[in-house]
Amino acid sequence: MISLPTTEQILLDCSREMIETVAPAVSDPAVKLCVEMMENVLRNAATRCAHEIAWMTDETEVMLAFAADVASTCSTPDLSAAINAAGEGRRRSLELAEVAREYSLAGEALSCAIEAAFDGSNDVFLRQAVAILESRNTREQEIKGDWAMIGRG
């Protein structure tokens, strides 16, 4: 396959073309708004495609490790089931769909671990959970970029 320019570079170039070439030629305000949104979405997609496999595989391991820690102290039936499902659902390749499926199963294990930590009022685990969620949110912000509500008002 042709790997260069990267998908990120291609999408960013499309985004630039949208704003420099397409947007100035559009006069209909509704269509102009649509073009501006597309430019933004292309930038979101560029950042996402450059990192998503690495980010999801990293986070999967962190989430599963945390879920296992919580389970060793204050397990619940939901948490055990979620950890088992994540164990049985490990990815067989780095195909995006496989990685995303595994990531989602790990996310469910994290969710169940959070609920178990709340049930047990375990502040140590809850602080760890918040740190994991903050890390996830930071990456979402990186994808979001300098998004603002275009055309609102």
Added chain:
Amino acid sequence: MRDIGSTMEGLRTFLARHEPERRPVVLECRPLTGGYSRVMNCATIRWRDGTEQELVLRSDPPPDEIVYRTDRNIEWNVLRALTTAATIPMPPAYYYDDGSYLGTPTIVLGRCGGPSLQSATTDASADLDDLAGKVADTLSTIHRTDLALLDGALEAPTDWGDYLSGLIDEWARAEKAHPESVPVLRYLSAWLDAHRPAPMAMVLVHGDFQASNLLVEDGLQTIDWEFAHIGDPREDLGWFSLYSASTGAPNLYGRDPEGFLERYRLRTGASAEEVNQSTVAYFSVISATRVYLSILASAAAMAEGKAQGVMLTYSLNACALGNINWLSTCQALEGAL
């Protein structure tokens, strides 16, 4: 999106049926931008007596492009009841077409020509203290609405605790129904349940009370009632505080939260235990349920090939923004509630 020519012809036929004696002529119809959820057009009508009137058409987008799933029929019933009651400054609602004439459910309203409050606040000469006071007054007017005036247009919850539980559970329920896990929602649901504020009497809640849904004309006119419901008044306060901090425009709540809330308490009789910066922050999370979960449901529909449109993928960024804001809010409120 329906073409303007079809909309004009549909509107002419629709108005002629409702106002046969006034012999309406549709002179012009143009799209309005500024809102995200509905398709908006502005039509100029000339009536038999020669007067001209601008009407706003508020319509559902095509089904596969709907991001915010609300019911026009319910919204129409609310608008009709509020127009009749005439207690809240707002553009009057005149007609409702279930889609027979205009191709999609459409509410026809009067036009308010004033700028949005969001635009007005960016004017260098704007008196922000005055505008903030008007916002607090407008919200207190909405919340003091006699629910009997709604004439059954909205379902009335009977118990505050059950109502709040329903809102909290909605986060976790929606997350479980979503095609991918979103752990932050499960955290929020558990956190909100563990930190409940003092209860309050249920009132008419606008549901999307923010500066772009307030028009500056004869005070403030409130528009876009699609998320209206009967609930906790702090939902509107919370949403206003959250939204005001997110737009980049001058923050009419954040510049003096205590002054804003004091004025609101004076107008409504709410206590400081019920309405304070911490309870408003708590409800800034709760109040986002409807908008956030609408986007999430549309994202799920897109993942299943049942929805499309750049508005949807663009709006996903609002979810990312919400995720980080709400988690921060919960952390900041630890110990305060």
